[in-house]
Amino acid sequence: MNFPNRKRLILQTVEEKGSVEVKELAELLQTSEITIRRDLTTLATDGLIYRTHGGAMKVGLAVNPVQFVNKTAVNSENKDHICRLAAQEINEGDVVFMDCGSTVFRLCQFIRNKRIQVITNSLPVVNELMQSEVTVNLVGGEVDLKRQAVHGLIAHEHVARYHAHKAFLGVDGISAQHGLSAHSETEGGMTLAMAAQAETVYLLCDSTKLEKDKYVQFAPLSLIQVLVTDSNARPDVLELYREKGVRVLN
Known part of the structure; x- marks a missing residue:
């Protein structure tokens, strides 16, 4: 056929x-x-x-998922490699934050059978994990149709009520010198909110975003403890992050 x-x-x-x-x-x-x-x-x-x-x-x-789906398809093999490594860091019983990043979304397929709690502002993550072993807590607030996510002051207040063992977050750019950056203050704000409530912060970031500075520089590199990236990352670049005390998985 x-x-x-x-x-x-x-x-x-x-x-x-x-x-x-x-x-x-x-x-x-x-x-x-x-x-x-x-x-x-x-x-x-x-x-x-x-x-x-x-x-x-x-x-x-799902609410207007087209743009998000297209974004998740970019560098999908590298993103899946990153998420396999990240999934190995999650233990039964963990409480986990997951943001609305396209790489973080692909973590869902590797954690469906884990008995954990996920707190997320991502509508696609909720859709993906509803029929799984994972207990899902959707952050409340204003829905951003383009990002397929919940943002805003109420969303930040919701996150502040919870404590998580780990946070798995995305970013638009990261550099050893300037730290984390985003395309907008909105995206950076949720990253900060989740990181503040987690014991360990993991940044899921494909190698194309390393040593790149975007529009809003919103946090120092010290915000994260673990950088999870793909095997295409240059060893000399990864060494810059290790020298700053960041654990690197690739």
Whole structure:
């Protein structure tokens, strides 16, 4: 069966059922799961479905997820490598903060079977973990449709009520000299709120963001204890962070 016909049947099935698994689609279309995963990635990039771990969801079940889905698809292999390393740091019974970053979102697939508590401001993280072993606490406040996340003063007050063993956070840029930076004050504010309430702060950051300074420099490097990045990171760059006392996983 060619792609146009598979596309038609996939979209029809997702529309009728709301969500569907890769295995189910492979049986329905009598093709391989590898082919189905490739098709779903293409359809998600076009904004026709919402890609979930193990399958796909109707776009209407999540609020304007198209931009976020596209963002999660960028450097997906490196992000998954980062998240596998991060998942190994999470123990049964942990209370964990997860922010709305696209890399942090991909951590969901590696923690679904862990009996932990996750506090998050990310709508996609909530959607992904609802049918899992994880207990989810959604931060309250104003919904940012573009970021698919909850932000604002009320959200910060919500976070301040909780104590977490670990926080897994994303960032737009990081440098050994200037610390953490973001595209906006909004994004930096939630990072600070979660970091303040966590015993250990992990920064999940692919190598393209290392030694990059963005619009708002909002925190020194000392905010984080662990940097988790990918294997493409230059050893000399990673050494800059180790010299500052940051533990590096890659």
